[in-house]
Amino acid sequence: MRIDILTLFPDMFSPLHQSIVGRAQEKGLIDLHTHDFRAHATNKQRHVDDMPYGGGQGMLLMPQPIFDAMDSFSHSQARVILLDPAGKKFDQKMAETFSKETQLVFICGHYEGYDERIKTLVTDEVSLGDFVLTGGEVAATVMIDAVARLIPGVLGKQESYEEDSFSSGLLEYPQYTRPEMFRGMKVPDVLMSGHHENIRKWRLKESLKKTLERRPDLLETYDASTEALKMLADLRHSSKASTDVVE
Structure with a gap:
């Protein structure tokens, strides 16, 4: 699977280069790319946000940097996920659905929201839960980790995730190891x-x-x-x- 992340803070995704997900990249099972969409800003100050038309609090992400960042790589067959508090709540079933795709694109927002036209690029609007984060990076990291472990070959055995809590529809039973x-x-x-x-x-x-x-x-x-x-x-x-x- 190829995973592309549009973000203002690429360094926030360093945990995805560690542990199981990191080893999956070394094996070629996951091809992870981050794209700093500020690099596509065209104004002198390199701003990617502006005040909303009609007034209101906060700033909105402008469409141009996001659209140009999307144009910089191939994504014709991708599932494009917008991290949005108003989106459908992420769960195990959604992770399983995403794990069957060949390419996922995550758009991480900041400020008070997005210009509505950005949503024409999107196939899924997804929320991590009923709370607000400072940006979409943490939510995207959690979702990518949950999806990556379901990709065949990432975990040692298929049973490792089939018996997980939520995968079976139930919470996992108690487990024990040595000593007795x-x-x-x-x-x-x-x-x-x-x-x-x-x-x-x-x-x-x-x-x-x-x-x-x-x-x-x-x-x-x-x-x-x-x-x-x-x-x-x-x-x-x-x-x-x-x-x-x-x-």
Whole structure:
């Protein structure tokens, strides 16, 4: 995948040259390019923003530097993502969709917003969440990291991300490693049993339990199997029984 980033601060993307995403670039799985669109400013002061027509607070990014920056590289088949607080909220499903593209372009804004004509370049307006950042760089870094790890070959095994929280529709089950006993805390016996079917059932139940307790909203769209539905019914019954005892 080729990833192009339009930004005023290219150095803010240095974390993407480290760790797993950095190694993916070394392997040729990801081709990352940053473009400082201030280099395309045509005015004497090299400004990329101006006051909005009709008045109002703050400054807006002008269309010319963005359009000229886009013209500087090929993107005819790209998915062009505008980082915008008013955009659709980014989630795992969107990351999976983006990971299937051959090229992504991220436009990182600053100031109070964009000239509306910039949006004619865009295929997706995306927000990291219901809060406002000083610019789009941090949000773009998070999104690129989330997408990159889903590209085949970036992680060691496909299962590494298929069982992640949100990929399966559930929060991930608890995990343990050595030592078996640590400061009086013991690894659950089922994980030491070597019985793969029992381990699978334990993990599914624990994922359901954690999701029910912490993110019950995820269960509204979870495609539950008959086995999972029965486990959920048992968990809800146990939870209600515990509440009744307390009351």
